[in-house]
Amino acid sequence: MDSRDWIRDGLRSVAGGLLAIPLAVLNLPLFVLSVATLILGVVPFLGMVLFPLVTMLVRARANLARRLAGGVGVPIARPYRPLPDGKRLGPWRYYRWILTDPATWRDFAWLVPGAVIGFALGALSLAVPIYGLEGVLLIPLWIWLGTGWYGYGAIWPFDTVGDAFLSLPQGALILAIGLAVAPYLRRFDALFARQLLAPTRNAELRLRVSQLTVTRADAVDAQAAELRRIERDLHDGAQVRLVSLGMTIGLAEEMVETDPAGARKLLAEARETSSAALADLRHLVRGIHPPVLAERGLDGAVRALAMALPMPITVEAALPGRLDTPVESAAYFAIAEALANTIRHSYAHTAKVQVRHTGSLLIMQVSDDGLGGADPTGGTGLRGIERRLAAFDGTMSLSSPPGGPTVVTMELPCASFSPKTTPSSGTA
Template sequence: MTMNMKSGEARTKRRGVWRAAVRGLALACISLPGAALGFCLSLLSIALIPVGVGLVTTPYVLSGVRAFANWRRVLAAEWGGVRIPREYRPLPDGSKPWSRTLVMLRDPATWRDLRWLAVDMTAGCVTALLPAVLLFYPLEGLAIAAGLWRLLDGGDGYWFGFVRVHDQGSAFSAGVLALLLLFFAHFFTPRLLDVHFRLTRAVLGSNQGELAERVRVLTETRRDAVDASAAELRRIERDLHDGAQARLVAVGMDLGTIEALLDKDPAQARELIAQARRSSAEALTELRELVRGIHPPVLAERGLGDAVKALALRLPVATEVSVDLPGRAEAPVESAAYFAVSEVLTNAVKHSGADRIWVDLHHTDGMLRASVTDNGKGGAVVEAGSGLAGVERRLGTFDGVLAVSSPAGGPTMVTLEIPCA
């Protein structure tokens, strides 16, 4: 079985080498004429703007260049796994050609496209052609070693690389060189194609779009964190006001009454003392519940795994918890993960109709992952005002993500990930 797996991997790698060479050859054949045509037409159209012709033709030419660049972005993503964002400024709808021309010429992405065309028909063509050359050129050396050099010999011999083939011995040397090149092609052909796509990203892409997106995400998560903190403070204030504070006020009033009744009605005073003791015990219980809601003691003392297990024991639904954590994360990360899992479990108990729940906690690749699966009716969605939306906002503060798979009829699987060491 192991040998079959190894042979399968070898076949897959060979197919990857040939695929990279063929794709590189196709890109080279497209890069030179396509980029050259787009570059020359763009320069000609822009040059004709002062005489008025370019005002009409430039939007169409640049739109074609953008379509060509976007197509290459798709190939870079599909063939090389290199993603190049599109960062064109929006064009006004229903505008005249000259206004579209001005908008496109003011767009920095337009000039990046033109620079990329110049690079693509030169260095881009070379880097795309290298994988094919590295794989196909040694085939010529093997043909020479097989005796084809006699047909190609023009009297002075035939050169293959640095070997001058003029007899059977030099032909054998050419064959050895060809095999050596094929050996290198087996390992480096796919990587050379990656060089082409990375060159494309270096010229065609820009970090501004990624930075702007990062700033937008950070702004939203900061606003969500501020809103969540304000809501949490209001909840704590409301719980203290309506619960423990009201009971402590009642205890104080009872103590005042007891003080006045000690000499007049000792029996009534004893009843009020017992009532005050009960009220103080209830206030203490509510304070403990409030503290547990802010940061459970078991979470602080024993970590996320044991805290989730303790949480599962209190659920009315049979819950199985699997924990594989090599250590403890930072306290804010543990707290966020605990309350996120708690909210997901609460939703599962309330809305799924499940009779069994599975929780899995593990850490891999620098990510704390938690998944909650139930065998309920499904149909869970992340929408505004829902508990899952609140979980998503909580995780966003830590650059975490939430994924929900809940087809109609179930099962439902909610997965959350938080980056952490």
């Protein structure tokens, strides 16, 4: 790891520790409010009003803890039950829905131990670097100005200026240790939070079923839209040309004896029409499954796609073999759509495509040097990529700050490969 990386990570973790202290303190009044509303729950109607409100605050605090844990590499999914059938509930049913959700009680159980652990680790991740910084910056200055008796680290008290300046290496060492250890302290805090804030096994199964239901609906909608597109392309393209071809050949049959020259002219038109119809069919097939994808695999197909686009595109691919055909097709079209968005909207001069396999994931990244500011809610392109990937349990993330660069990262689960050529890389 580069020295700048661990220093940056350490400073970020120290800032996280500074934030953890007031957040930990906030847990305590939330716990008191939770206990109070549970006690007041025996009062008719009062509990139905106060308990859901306090639960909303507790869930907001727990969700913030989950988000912060994700920032240090410990993702925690939200375990809450969805509303029944997505409907609005009356006060009593809503109160009962929150009361019977196990995640509600796990949030309450986390408040006090989460406060203790969060405060202790936050204070420790903050105190050690501050003490090291004190030795580097403050102690020599104080002693030099003659502030009197003082000590630091292993030297108590300072008897000479030389003793005072011995705090410099001690402070530098303590500061380095504090910055190096702070990320591990933040991660330990996140791992502890995950013990109570993460979904249980049953909750994970419910979330999985809900996710698969949405994914299946999206896949069915996408398949229906694709079938409608194919039907429309056949009806408006190849079918029209074939009908025209049949009529032209019929006229040529009638004229073959009375006007041989005219018949030959009609047959020439028929040949041109048949070539155009064949081109339409090839274009249609290419949109379903490009031949180059079947022949050369994902890396070769992406390279061919990049060469055909009006922009310098660097392609780096490192795959151990051929993917399963459905996964390979989904990956290709996801990259193609991301590149199409780059061409249409980014005002970029260059783009880069990286494809690699890590563990059981196929990771694809499309980046450009354009203006940035891409928004998945602003059009159908990025949403289409999300739906295509979701059908295979894949995900898409977007980084596109104003001014650029834009980076689209797509991940597809895939564990199986068939033998193929060696990995390749280069510029298209």
